[in-house]
Amino acid sequence: MYRSHTCGELNESHIGTRVRLAGWVQKIRDKGFVVWIDLRDRYGVTQLVFDQERSPEALLEQARNAGREFVLMAEGEVIERASKNPKLPTGAIEVLVSELKVLNPSQTPPFTIEDQTDGGEELRMKYRYLDIRRNPVKEKLIFRSRVAMQVRNYLSGQGFIEVETPYLIKSTPEGARDFVVPSRLHDGQFYALPQSPQTFKQLLMVGGLDKYFQIVKCFRDEDLRADRQPEFTQIDCEMAFVEQDDILEAFEGLTRHLLKEINGVETGAFPRMTYDEAISRYGSDKPDIRFGMEFGELNAVAQHRDFSVFNQAELVVGIAVPGAASFTRKEIDALVDWVKRPQVGAGGMVYVKCNEDGSYKSSVDKFYEPSDLEAWARATGAAPGDLICILSGDAGPTRTRLSMLRMEMAERLGLRKADEFAPLWVVDFPLLEFDEESGRYHAMHHPFTAPKPGQLELLETDPAAVRANAYDLVLNGNEIGGGSIRIHDKQTQAVMFRHLGFTEEQARAQFGFLMDAFQYGAPPHGGIAFGLDRLVAILGGQESIRDFIAFPKNNSGRDVMIDAPSPIDEEQLEELHLQLRPSAD
Structure with a gap:
């Protein structure tokens, strides 16, 4: 048999046991008089040791000639490790190897097979079978x-x-x-x-x-x-x-x-929640309800002054962003630029800072009284310290844009926690x-x-x-x-x-x-x-x-590993009664 145990199961209870392991070379450390090989399989990593006192010279040389990702079979005795590694389940032991066999050599991989790799996404997708050896993908x-x-x-x-x-x-x-x-x-x-x-x-x-x-x-x-x-x-x-x-x-x-x-x-x-309620409260039929920032419709309290942007809009709607009144002018300007991006498509954004002392500061102060801004705060549920962000325009697109802004603010404020679930x-x-x-x-x-x-x-x-x-x-x-x-x-x-x-x-x-x-x-x-x-x-x-996904496609729908889709030959086309149109060239 190729292995009696996996590379993730040996511990101090196995000391003195003769074992056989098989896997890939994760790392080699050669100190001259001693060589260590970290052997990896799906289950973990076990350190193999070869030294001048206990290992024949031929075995030491064999270990030195192994390379990263070589497939090895090693047989030997489990011994206590002198310098233990508490981060590894197998970190208290190592295997003193008496027999080593190269099952298959390997070329140097195009990126390091480590949790933190130096390979870019496209390269790793081309060599996906190597990427799968890395713990983050395997897990x-x-x-x-x-x-x-x-x-x-x-x-x-x-x-x-x-x-x-x-x-x-x-x-x-x-x-x-x-x-x-x-x-x-x-x-x-x-x-x-x-x-x-x-x-x-x-x-x-x-x-x-x-x-x-x-x-x-x-x-x-x-x-x-x-x-x-x-x-x-x-x-x-x-x-x-x-x-x-x-x-x-x-x-x-x-x-x-x-x-x-x-x-x-x-x-x-x-x-x-009904579809209509989800659209009204969150601007989306798939709202994230782990956090607030529900929509507040402002037509009734914002279209009575001489501000044509609001007066000509089908919908004026805002959200209260918790704690964001502390944003600087530069940060708010960046937010305005964000909503103007083509991916969002807003013409601009009105904001109101709800100060801790109960006062208000807005980008439309010359058009509105403090009592108006207070009404906006009530409509959006804003508290002292919050920032009210307001968009206006045609109802459907405006709700969609504000929903995108709501999700962006939740991301920036760390409100979308991966370990919280809200079905x-x-x-x-x-x-x-x-x-x-x-x-x-x-x-x-x-x-x-x-x-x-x-x-x-x-x-x-x-x-x-x-x-x-x-x-x-x-x-x-x-x-x-x-x-x-x-x-x-x-x-x-x-x-x-x-x-x-x-x-x-x-x-x-x-x-x-x-x-x-x-x-x-x-x-x-x-x-x-x-x-x-x-x-x-x-x-x-x-x-x-x-x-x-074990073998995903890239953003262009291509499998760069097997190079698909790809042309088929003329004989197959004829069998399928198909003809390719001549290219424009």
Whole structure:
């Protein structure tokens, strides 16, 4: 055998034991008369020792000739370490080696395999298999495995059945762009990779599997962000014979279980907030409620003076930033510059310092009386020592910009603590949203989402007012899950397709299989999907998902390690009945 123990398990109780270890060379220290090698595997590091008194010269020379990241097998006796290292679990012992074998030599790696490395992100992604040897990456992948195992154990214990659904499916026009796969056997026809297993899990409910889940790969051909990849993993779930409260209770239970088992955090009942309330109070449908800074609308107390910026605005709204009245003029000017950045897009910012002595100092003192500023403080909940930041303009964009400012201030003030968790259900989303570019309504969630009970008729008279029987689970300002109660009868689904601009023929061509299934006793059903990558990152105290994925893509959607995507040869193109367009050159 290659090893009797791992490099992380030996301690003083093993002294006098003969062991065999295998791993990679972390570090070599050669003092001439003695050589130490730190041998590393997934489990830890053990120090190997070779010295002139107890080791043959050939063995000493063999140790000296080893290099960083060589794969070694070492056999010897566990002895007490003269200079102990209390920072290492194995720091009280070392192995006096009597036999050493090089299992595989290594070139010098392009960056140091240490917790703090000298390798840039692109270089480490190119050599991702080396990056995985580093503790920060390795531990994140192990952490992800723990979370996935807890999900499986919990849902299985609640009677859910894990079912695999197909990866080669039919392309549909709703949602993000599909990745398409040409069919060799069917000239001119294509599969699509699933953006989610949505219709299949609904068909499983028709099939009588009333509690389904799957940890499943999904694909979307869309622009990249730090928390988005072209392929991602969902915890996909569906239940039959349920209403909204049943779904929320079931998956609040799963989330509580994960917080307790993974993070040691006990949580009570999750608060619930309507979509309209979230937008009004926080300017976002995924608010971070770990801190305050709720919006205060100021139209009634700010549009009565001769200040045209406010008077011409649809909305005047502000937040009270705790303790920020101490900001210098330079710091406030930098904040104004921040909101003017193209990524935010505000024209400027009005501020009010709420001084500790109860007085006020603002950037619009020549237009407003102290009594006006006091009214603004009441509306925003500002206390002495706070800074009121105010934006104005069209309601939707202004709320979005103030939400971005709120999150930025929370970041600067250290209010977004990675070890604090504040879950929240956001419910009652609009069923439809109007797209100016196409001039028609689109499903805010997806076409199979049911309207709230009693609101179907509103589709004919006021589509924008219809609320969806949909819900999102938000954790620390991130949407970690979303779902809905589904439409489960053919007639309602046909009405929904019509309002989304489908002709009967188009609806039949795209989703006829589902509407047919609804004719054979489809039960009421609903579900939810969690983004596993994002959930794992948040539980792990991070915002970016990339290090929790074994082989991620870069910001351009490329795998720089295997160089994908890449061209395919002419013979494959011919087999797939495809032709490349001539380049512009």
